[in-house]
Amino acid sequence: MYAVTVTAPNFNGDSASGLVVPSNGTTTKDFALVPLPGTLQGVVTSTNPAGTAIGGATVKLSGGTSVTTDTAGTYTFSSLAPGIYALTVTATNFSSGSASGLAVSSNATTTQNFALTPQPGTLSGTVTDAITKAAIASAKVQITNGPSTTTDNGGNYSFVLPPGTYDLSVNATNYAGATATGVAVVSNATTTKSFALTPLPGALQGIVTSTSPAGTPIAGATVKLAGGASVTTDATGAYKFTSLAPGMYAVTVTATNFSSGSASGLMVASNGTATQNFALTPLPGTLQGVVTSTNPAGSPVAGATIKLGDGTSVTTDAGGFYKFTSLPPGTYQVTVTAAEYNILTVAGIVVGSNAVTTRNFSIAPLTSDLAMVASGPASATAGTSVTYTFTTTNLGVTAASGVVVKHVMPAQTTFTSVGAPAGWTCTKPAAGGNGTVSCAKSSMAVNESAAISVTVVVACPFPAATMTMAATATTPTLETSSSNNSASIVAAVSTPAPTITGASVDKSTLWPPNHKMVDVKVNYTLTGVSCVGARTTLSIASNEGDAEDYEVVDPHHIRLRSEREGNGSGRTYTITISATNDSKVFDRKTVVVTVDHDQGHGK
Incomplete structure (x- = not known):
């Protein structure tokens, strides 16, 4: 009888007893060994962050049991029969993972890690x-x-x-x-x-100008944001707010001597620039002054009209005072008119904003201008009449009132007559008298002329070589000039000239030349001696002999010697008849008496 034990690596052992082995025989005893179990393990991590352990993930064998990862993300399947396995892994908020063909060997450990992608x-x-x-x-x-x-x-x-x-x-x-x-x-x-x-800041900018003169920049104006900051315009009138939060803004503008301006609803965009210009109206100014006359100088002119270029006008009071109020600042032209005065126009008068400009005016009264011209003959003859004329013209710009033309007659003249235009009244000396001729008219219109003629008789004889006729025109109306109010004319006065006519002798030839004195009568007639004591004289000249050969007996008689030189061509006596007045010779005539050389003459 036998007992048998079987062992093999990675297998569980087995045994059998009571095995009989016959003699010379074979006993068969097979053994089926069970392999030792294996282990399947791993770590479940996240892909993000990479390697982060996933606790609580479920790892499941395909068709089998499941385990849960610990906090370190690990899982373990033990006592697995050797073989090929498949796993699935799930975790909350992660996508699942899986693996197959995982060989688990007997008495060995297989590791299969999983990196799960988190769900986004x-x-x-x-x-x-x-x-x-x-x-x-x-x-x-x-x-x-x-x-x-x-x-x-x-x-x-x-x-x-x-x-x-x-x-x-x-x-x-x-x-x-x-x-x-x-x-x-x-x-x-x-x-x-x-x-x-936060929006990028924007800007608000613009230019502040005046309405008069239009477009003129206003420097120093204050531009203020509603409830915010303010800036001042530069020399060009420009202003600018920077770093403004985008939004709606309201702005007010003030400047000295200008009315204020404002604008609202101004949209400033982010990172943009809004432009808002302002045209301010200058505060009005005042123009005033006094209008006076140049004659009498400084006297006020009441009722004068002061007119601006746009037609606005005021009238001076009793003291000559005028005043314009509420004038837009600027440069004005003023025209001053008044009855009986010249018109005065003055340009370039500057009226400032919110200021008083004083400008006085002195206007010249309308003036007459009496101009006189004298005319008449350049010469006069004593004892005769002469007419001379004084012409007066009003060259002024207004009528001359109460005109008087006065002429004082020259001495040694006597009045004959005076002539004047209609409307003139004359006073004069009596005929044949001497004195003043005066003619008057209540008014002479502009450019009116009046010729006043005076006729006088010049005394004979006249004591001077010339005679001056002069007159003067006067008027109480103011004149431009009085230097031309008088005029005169000078006439050369001549005394009537005596004239010798019919000059002859009763003996034009003396014969015989016996050396005796012969009476000769000189014949002539003297005319033109009505007002002067003219006289005649005789003078004798001879081409031979001497003064003992002739003598003047009286103005009509002479004595001549009847003689001549023996070797000459004959003797000639030249008798000159002279008409004189106050040693002035007015006329001469000559006659000739001869003594011939020819001795046979007179036979």
């Missing part, structure tokens, strides 16, 4: 304007070192991400960017992260 999470949010709360479309949301997306019209974004911690940045046109760090995305869950972006 969602990261979403909204991007809005930090001020208006409005959604911002097309904003870019960037995962650092990861994907990016843009917001929709509602400002929404969304990422599907593996669980983890993320950093984000958000940027949008005209907005300051924003970031977020350490944003945790949980598997199979939604994490919300919203952003409120």
Whole structure:
């Protein structure tokens, strides 16, 4: 009888007893050994973060039992019959894993690890304007070192991400960017992260000008935001607000001597520049002064009209004072008119804003201008009449009142007559008398002329060589000049000239030449001696002999010697008849008496 024990590596042993082995015989005893069991084990981890243990994962043998991973992510199947196995692994929020063809050997350990991919999470949010709360479309949301997306019209974004911690940045046109760090995305869950972006600041600018003169820049104007800051315009009238939060603004503008201005509803866009110009109206000014006359100088002119270029006018009071109020600042032309005064126009008068400009005016009265011209003969003869004329013309710009033309007659003249135009009244000396001729008229119109003629008789004899006729025109009306009010004319006065006519002798030839004195009568007639004591004289000249050969007896008689030189051609006596007045010779005539050389003469 035998007992047999069977052992083999990796197998459970077996035994049999009571085995009979006959003699020379064979006993057969087979053994079926059971292999020793094997072990299948491993670690279940996450792929993100890689290697992170997944506790509580279920690891299941295909068609068999399952185990759960511990906190270290490990699992173990023991006492597995050697063979080929398949495993599936599941874990909450992870995708499943599997493995097949896993050979488990007898009395050996097979390791099969699993790395499960976490199920993704969602990261979403909204991007809005930090001020208006409005959604911002097309904003870019960037995962650092990861994907990016843009917001929709509602400002929404969304990422599907593996669980983890993320950093984000958000940027949008005209907005300051924003970031977020350490944003945790949980598997199979939604994490919300919203952003409120601050708009980039904008600017508000413009130019402040005056309405008069239009477009003139206003420096130093204060431009103020409603409830906010203020700036001052520069020399060009420009202002600018920078770093303004986008939004609606209201602005007021003030400047010295100008009315204020304002504007509201001014939209300043993010990273944009809004322009708002202002044209301020200058505060009105005042123009005033006094209108006086140049004659009498400084005397006020009441009722004068002061007119501006636009037609606005005022009238001076009793003191000559005028005043314009509420005038837009600027440069004015002023015209001053008043009855009986010249018109005065003055340009370039500057009226300042919110200021008083004083401008006085002195206007010249309208003036007459009597101008006199004397006319008449340049010569006069004593004892005869002469007429001379004084012509007076009003060359001024206004009528001359109470005109008087006065002429004082020259001495040694006597009045005959005076002639004057209609409307003139004359006073005069009596005929044949001497004195003043005065003619008057109540008014002479502009450019009116009046010729006044005076006729006088010149005394004979006249004591002087010339005679002056003069007159003067006067008027109480103011004249431009009185230097031309008088006129005179000078006439040369001549005494009537005596004239010798019919000069002859009763003996034109003497014969015989006997050396005797012969009486000769000189014949002539003297005319033109009505008012003067003219006289005649005789003088004798001879081409031979001497003064003893002739003598003057009286103005009509002479004695001549009848003689001649023997060797000459004959003797000639020249008798000159002279008519004189106050030693002035007015006329001469000559006659000749001869003594011939021919001795046979007179036979």
